Amino acid sequence: MSSPAPSALSSPDVPDEVTNPNPISPSQFSSPKVLTWVAEVWIDPDWYATQESDEPCPSPGMPAVVPLWDQSILVGRRSTSRNIHPQVDCGTDHGVSRRHAQLTTDGQRWFAEDLQSSNGTYVSSAGAPLPTAPIPAGQRVEFREGDRVYVGAWTRLVVRKATPEEQ
Template identity: 60%
Template sequence: MPTGGAAAGSPGDTVAVPVLDPDAAAPASDSTPSAPSGQECPNCGTANAADALFCEACGYDFTTGTMPRKGEHASTPDAAPGNVSPPLDDTWVAELWIDPQWYAEQSSPDPLPSAGPPTVVPLRNTSLLIGRESKSRDIHPDVDCGADNGVSRRHAQLTTDGTRWWVEDLGSSNGTFVAGAVDPLPKKPIDVGVKHEVGADDRIYVGSWTRLVIRKAAPGEVV
């Protein structure tokens, strides 16, 4: 049996085993750490995941290229708080309905609120956020879906050229659905990150019971 510094080989042969000096410095590695992949926020410089829709640090919107919304200021007197997108020449509104039929198709544990007249929300800018408010995260959507917990904080984005409207899902938990005025309830959500044109009287469904319809404001409807 080999002993000491010898290792077994062919009969009669010994192989020297190198003895490492415990005080010797470790050899330098030729490899260098690879730079983290992702995207840098143009607003605050924070590195984010490559597929991030919003900056984790400041809330910058990578999808629309707009600055984070801040509740403490407005860009124009007619703008929603913190919305820095250009104002619209004509006033549009979104009607928010509580839709029992949509609720029946969902699996929400929340009780359905009493349905009634729609909540009318003025749409004064060319880019608007649909979602739910979060003061702790400084999220103040232009179209606030209130108590509907099926709606994500940053759920979808509405954009317009002043005549046509588009809706874009921002990676919401439960998706964004669009159907025509006389179509049955939609079964398939629109693709995430792709603008979907919304026609006249089309219905947008989000969350557990919320239905939105976009239209021009009636004379005197919005002050």
């Protein structure tokens, strides 16, 4: 049996630039994204008590932890027919509008903006009483890590740094 003749591509005398004209350098590989922020989505019975909703409040339990990958986060309820897919989906709370609020960050600070929702968006500091006045529609309000953002009939959001386990 005779072996096939070596090709130019397998020849040790041919430089790499010829065999692979577009080599990929390690610096071209993007590093994986690191999760920095999460939102805890809570059912808050105290908030529900102030909202006078006709809907029964679900049983509160542990919060749902939603990773916040983007700098601009839509809070609302999913609607496939309207092509609305919020990053923080509050689908069980019918007091939440489909496009309820926008949370944005510059990497250090967080802002909440009500998107002309039906029931308003409220912000209060951690440990403070429940808020009574919504933020004005279309106005961005800064809030700090751990502050509470209230939407709908029973939903409370807390934005915080991701733990090492969540990263």
